[in-house]
Amino acid sequence: MLTKATVQKSIDRLPSKFSIDELIEELIFIQKVEDGLQQSRDNNVVSHEDVKSAISKWSK
Numbered sequence: 001m002l003t004k005a006t007v008q009k010s011i012d013r014l015p016s017k018f019s020i021d022e023l024i025e026e027l028i029f030i031q032k033v034e035d036g037l038q039q040s041r042d043n044n045v046v047s048h049e050d051v052k053s054a055i056s057k058w059s060k
Helices: 004-013 020-041 048-058
Strands: none
Touching: 004 020
16 A cells, blocks of 8 residues: 555656546556565565466477
8 A cells, every 4th residue: 555655656757747646547556566665575576487387388
């Protein structure tokens, strides 16, 4: 979940004029990064070896 402080920092990084679409795109990106970081903290990750193994099966 985003905090007001995170949203405010995002708004501060945008140019003085921006569209609502640009703001929403920025907030969605930040939320996805926050989600990924939380997944990492929760050890909900896929190892590099598991990814390599899965990809190698695609080409067979």
